[in-house]
Amino acid sequence: MGITRRTLISTAALAATTAGLATPAEAGGRKTRPVIFIHGSAGSAMQFRTQAKRLASNGYPIDTIEAHEYDSPNIATILAAVYAGLDDRITRLLAATGADRVDLIAHSLGTFVTQGYLTSSPERAARVAHYVNLDGRPAAALPAGVPTLAIWGEGDPARAVTGATNVYFPDQSHTQTVSSVESFREIYRFLQGREPRTDRVVAQRTAYISGRAVLFPSNAGVTGAKLEVYPVSPRTGRRLGRKPAHIRPIGADGTFTRVPLQPHARYEFALIRDGQATHHFYFEPFRRSDSFVRLLTSRPGEGIGALVDTSDRHTALTFQRQKEWWGDQGDHLWINGTNILNSANAPRAKRVIGVFAFDDGSDGVTDLTAPIPEIFAVTFMTGMDVFIPAAQRRLGTVPIVVKSRGGGFTHLPVPNWRSSTHRVSIEIDDH
Structure with a gap:
């Protein structure tokens, strides 16, 4: 997508990266190392769902791909415990697989966590073969000398990890750099030293x-x-x-x-x-x-859910997609025939991945002229005042159609559950 700019910072860095690549037997596809994903702020394993399945489609055993999850709003007070947990995870994976080292892939706040982990001790860094830094923290040197691939999305083109292979996708948003097929190709080449057999999610029986x-x-x-x-x-x-x-x-x-x-x-x-x-x-x-x-x-009564008005008369829907919704640049989300995305509630600059649609005030009126302020104020989130009639006597259907920018149409109808006693979340694929 868009222009890709690939920068090899120095000859010495290239030599260091090449030295850390897989051996010829591994590059031929006969061996893989465990992969651990470290998410960013308010993130989870969900951001890496598609890439994990793409890796599995290329021969990675699914039980050797894991996510290291943590309480990101409290990272400053739990960092030592997060490091200790990552120590245990690596020890377990190495013992289970017989691999010599693991590969770490981190996004956003997760790059702060991972760079700190790698530089915290030589022993920790010695157990990591490769590090992938996804649209996160720049660095003045390779973290602890570990061969690094840094992928950057839209934003300051001067960002870099010095000594790393730096790749730029200026037409991709922050979370999109984790889930995109372009990022997958770069990650696979970096970890395996060759092109992937496929960049699709290959179906199984x-x-x-x-x-x-x-x-x-x-x-x-x-x-x-x-x-x-x-x-x-x-x-x-x-x-x-x-x-x-x-x-x-x-x-x-x-x-x-x-x-x-x-x-x-x-x-x-x-x-x-x-x-x-x-x-x-x-x-x-x-x-x-x-x-x-x-x-x-x-x-x-806790979290963002506490901001959602509920009643017997309307359905409340939450949408997630690990690729930002650009309501001003080609993304559409139709509920009961109405496109609820626009430049006011889902502009590209907001980097929305979570959409809350419900009848704000329970007044039976839809108003898409402005987002719901208290939800729009939450990072990566937006809220729309949409009246979605709920079931009264019999359960009905809410037609939902998604058109992703540059892609086709997806139909995902759901029942019109009453929001007074039911919550509804819908995960839209990012590919």
């Missing part, structure tokens, strides 16, 4: 889905919950049966174990907690196994 239910943005695990998985109609979004196809308990850290799904079908993930609204999550077809699914939620 059965997709095994696992992940965590977490409180946003702390990434603390949801407790006292269970997960119900229902096949849904691609035409209406409604359940195809009364009973769930799968039920999984939610563990103490929010984890749920593997669920076998058909790769081209659509499903509802219903998070059930006693005394709380059922939280329904809808995804596009998974295509292949995915261990990075995150069900982002909150406790009643």
Whole structure:
């Protein structure tokens, strides 16, 4: 997308990077190292879902690709614990795989965390073969000498990690640099020393889905919950049966174990907690196994969810996409036939990845002339005052159509659950 500028900072840096690449046997695809993704502010494993599946489509075992998640709003007070947890994760992965080292990939605030980790001790740096710095912190030298690829999106073109391979995508936004196919190609070449066999998410006969239910943005695990998985109609979004196809308990850290799904079908993930609204999550077809699914939620009266007005009369929807919504430059999101994105509520400069659509004030009126201020004030988020009639006697359907800039149309209808007793989140693919 757009112009790519690739900069090799110095001959010495090139030599250092080449020395750190995989051995010829690994470059031939016979070996891979474990990959650990470290997210940015208010992030989670979700930002790396697509890239993990692209890596798996090129032969990486999915159980050797992990995310190191942490409470980003409190990083200043927990940094030592985050480092210790990363130590344990690396030790476990090296023992399980027999690999000599791991590869680290970090985004935004995660680059601050990772650069600090690498420079904190020679022993830590010695266990890392490669480091990928995604649109984050510049540096005056390679972090602890570890071979580094730095990918930069829109913004100051002078940003760089000195000594690294610096690649620039000026037409990509902050989160898009994590999920884009262009970034994937650069990452794969850097880690493996060759072109990927494919840059697509290759479908499997059965997709095994696992992940965590977490409180946003702390990434603390949801407790006292269970997960119900229902096949849904691609035409209406409604359940195809009364009973769930799968039920999984939610563990103490929010984890749920593997669920076998058909790769081209659509499903509802219903998070059930006693005394709380059922939280329904809808995804596009998974295509292949995915261990990075995150069900982002909150406790009643806490977080951004507390800003959403609810009633028996309207449905409230939350949309996520790990590629920014540009309401002023080609992205469209139609709900019941109305495009809710515009230059006021989703300008490119806002870098929106989360969209809240609900009847602000519960007055039955849609007003898209300005965003809902208290949600628009949250980083990466926007809110729209959209009246979406809810089910009264029988559950109906909310038609949802997405047109991504430079792409085609996606239809993702969902049921019109009452917002008084139900929450609805929809994950839109970033590719």
